[in-house]
Amino acid sequence: MPGSTPELPIVVLDALLPTTQRVVVNRRGSTVWEVESHRGRYAVKLGHPIEATAEWSAQPWTALAPAREGAVLHRLGVDDIAYGEWEHGTWNIQPWHQGPDLHKLWEPCRKQKASIKPDADVTLGCVQALADLHVRGWAHGDVQPAHFIIGPERTHLIDLALARGGPVPEAYDFPFRGCLVHYEALEIARSVLDTGEAEPTQEADVYALGASLLISATGWRAVEYPDDAPRPVQREAVANGRRRPVKAPGKLGELIDAMLSHAPEDRPTIYEVGKALI
Ligand SMILES: Nc1ncnc2c1ncn2[C@@H]1O[C@H](COP(=O)(O)OP(=O)(O)O)[C@@H](O)[C@H]1O
Ligand SMILES: [Mg+2]
Incomplete structure (x- = not known):
């Protein structure tokens, strides 16, 4: 349904009885709403299949992503989760996390480069959020600035649709085919190029x-x-490790260089990253 915004499915309306609702994103394969109800504030995600066009091939997995994420959140013990199916795919309901994402929050650092430095507490919050997942034996698979929501109390790492670390229902599972290329490690890019999966x-x-x-x-x-x-x-440029000679200021710059090491075993663990920041 290119161009049109889908409606919230009846089952979601019945579950939440929204008092207000706002579309946050509506793009190929996924629509997200912020919904307020007497139960609280929620994010509702709706997945639909991406049809093939001249530029891209069909991607039926986007229809399954919300249910897969719902199952992952459930396994991780997150309360207040629901997920299911609608006419064109799957949906989930999850708690809404208020706050800017990492990219938005650091806009002043990018605009007035020398005078405003990236905040160490914000960095630590992102590290903590990823460490919370790793310590439980999971990998996120789609770490990117938009997925860190910097809240007043803590930072939340969202969009667990591609996470791996425990069983998910077979009906909602699909292979990992890489993430946003900007954030893709060399070995992931190489594997996606060679086999289509990673x-x-x-x-x-x-x-x-x-x-x-x-x-x-x-x-x-x-x-x-x-x-x-x-x-x-x-992906070929990423897989060949053509690192740009650009550095974040100070100690963070050194740390980022280590995190971007070509060989996975040369990268610090997330716990080592955390220790280096304190
Ligand atoms: N639980 C949440 N709390 C706050 N915002 C959310 C939440 N889930 C999603 N969003 C918002 O919706 C956007 C898209 O959600 P995301 O989970 O990344 O789905 P997808 O990448 O599949 O479209 C996020 O970048 C964020 O702005
Ligand atoms: Mg996302």
Whole structure:
């Protein structure tokens, strides 16, 4: 249904009885609402399949992503989760986390580069959020600046649709085919190029966090490739490790360099990253 915004499915309306609702994003494959109800404030995610066009092939997995994420959140013990199916795919309901994301929050660092430095507490909050997942044996698979919501009490790492670490219902599962290329570790890019699939790992998450911090603090991607290059060309540049000579200020810059190491075993663990920041 290109161009049109779907309605909230009846089952979601029945579950939440919204007092207000607002579409947050509506893009290929996914629509997200912020919904307020007497029960509290929730994010509602609706997945639909991406049809094939001249530019991209069909991606039926986007229809399954919300239910897969719901199952992951459930396994992680997050309260107040619901998920199910609608006409064109699946949906989930999850608690709404208030706050700017990492990229938005660090906009002043990118605009007035020398005078405003990335905040160490914010960095630590992102590290803590990822460490909370890793310590339970999970890898996120889609770490990017928009997925860190910096709340007043703590930072939340959202969008667990691609996470790996425990069983999810087979009906809602699908292979991992990479993430946003800017945040993709070398070994993930190589595997996606060679086989069309890859395995999310904690090491690749650390790389992605390094790339997220770098882009949010400086506005520069970790790897050099033309903006308009086709996806496989971008992946080839990532897989070949064409690191751009750009650094975040101070100690953070050194740490990010280590997180972006070519070999996964050379990257610090998320706990080591945390220790280095304190
Ligand atoms: N639980 C949540 N709390 C606050 N905002 C959310 C939440 N879940 C999603 N969002 C918002 O919706 C956007 C898209 O959600 P995301 O989970 O990344 O789904 P997808 O990438 O599949 O579209 C996020 O970048 C964020 O702005
Ligand atoms: Mg997302």
